[in-house]
Amino acid sequence: MPEQIALLTNPTSGKGKGARVAGEVAPRLRHAGFSVRELTGRDADEALDLARGCVEDGVETLAVVGGDGMVHLAVQALAGSQTRLGLVPAGTGNDVARYLDLPRKSAHAATDVLIGGKERTIDLARVGTRYYVTVLAAGFDAKVNERANQMTWPRGQMRYNLATIAELRTFRPIPYVLEIDGDEQRFEAMMVAVGNGPSFGGGLRITEGALLDDGLLDVVVIRPMSKTSLVRTYPKLFKGTHVLHPEYRHYPARTVTIAAPGVVAYADGERIGALPLTVEVVPQALRVLVP
Structure with a gap:
């Protein structure tokens, strides 16, 4: 058969x-x-x-x-x-x-x-009962996504470009409470991202260095910077060189809880829900076919 x-x-x-x-x-x-x-x-x-x-x-x-x-x-x-x-x-x-x-x-x-x-087994990240493969975005990028989803025109990438410009005009650093494997931190930041893998949004390597099978999440924090600096840093995400920016922070984690007012998180480009949310790694959770 x-x-x-x-x-x-x-x-x-x-x-x-x-x-x-x-x-x-x-x-x-x-x-x-x-x-x-x-x-x-x-x-x-x-x-x-x-x-x-x-x-x-x-x-x-x-x-x-x-x-x-x-x-x-x-x-x-x-x-x-x-x-x-x-x-x-x-x-x-x-x-x-x-x-x-x-x-x-x-x-x-x-x-x-x-x-x-040919088979490989990879980790997944989980928020409640919801799994994701790539990156959970919970900051400026998530606000852009939320704004774009409320727009009916234009379609495609241009809608996100316009949403980015509109969000930049009013965006202020967000006050976060972050608990990483039981260690609580409070700070302001432009964004927090929790990666199972290294990139999202078509190759934006926000969680550069994240591995799919290491049993860990990669938490990236971008501390407050000027809007001009944010715009200049954006192209560096495609190469992962933003990690050299002085406001970049990286933390490995097995579990992270993110709290911030007025932020709706996205993962794999899909709307997950409003913060606070807890993300945990689920090691060796998915069998995939690879070259």
């Missing part, structure tokens, strides 16, 4: 790229001898139910076609299970694909990773 692989698609990922890519992946998998179960959720709730059904049925691999948001959804079903996560990148940011060195420009090459079946 051929090995079964479930293919879960977000048809709207990458402005419709998800649906097009899935049309290339499924026949390639069948040609390689797999029995393919093609799944498309009409919304996030249905997609999550489909993913959970795969785990209950003992499907060996759930491959998602989409971006970090689709991975985030799948992980809620797969965390701690024996079902492996496969990923064919078709989103905008694709940070998880970067983490795993997956091909991001060739659906055929990414499908070959699924066919090859």
Whole structure:
């Protein structure tokens, strides 16, 4: 009996790229001898139910076609299970694909990773019952996300650019209470980020150096700086050289509680909830397919 692989698609990922890519992946998998179960959720709730059904049925691999948001959804079903996560990148940011060195420009090459079946086990971060793979943002960046989500125009990256400009005009350093493995700190900062992996937002390496399998979270604090300095520091996030800034702080942790007024946290680009929140690492929680 051929090995079964479930293919879960977000048809709207990458402005419709998800649906097009899935049309290339499924026949390639069948040609390689797999029995393919093609799944498309009409919304996030249905997609999550489909993913959970795969785990209950003992499907060996759930491959998602989409971006970090689709991975985030799948992980809620797969965390701690024996079902492996496969990923064919078709989103905008694709940070998880970067983490795993997956091909991001060739659906055929990414499908070959699924066919090859090489496995790795990674950690996850957990907030309550919610898991994430990349970074939890709880500061200036989260406020930009919140503002952008309230805007109806324009669409795409320009909306976030405008939200960033608008937030910069009124933003003030945020008073935080941070408890890291039982040690409490109080300070003002521009942002706090809690990384399971090193980047978010399409390659912004805010938690530079974070490893997916070290059993630790990486907590980064950006202390108060001028708005001009914040704007100048932003491009450095793409190379991770912001770690040289004098207002940068880094703390390894297994558990961290973040409290601050008026901040809604985001992780994997998804809205998690208002602070205070507690984040804990869940070691070796997810089986993934890699090159």
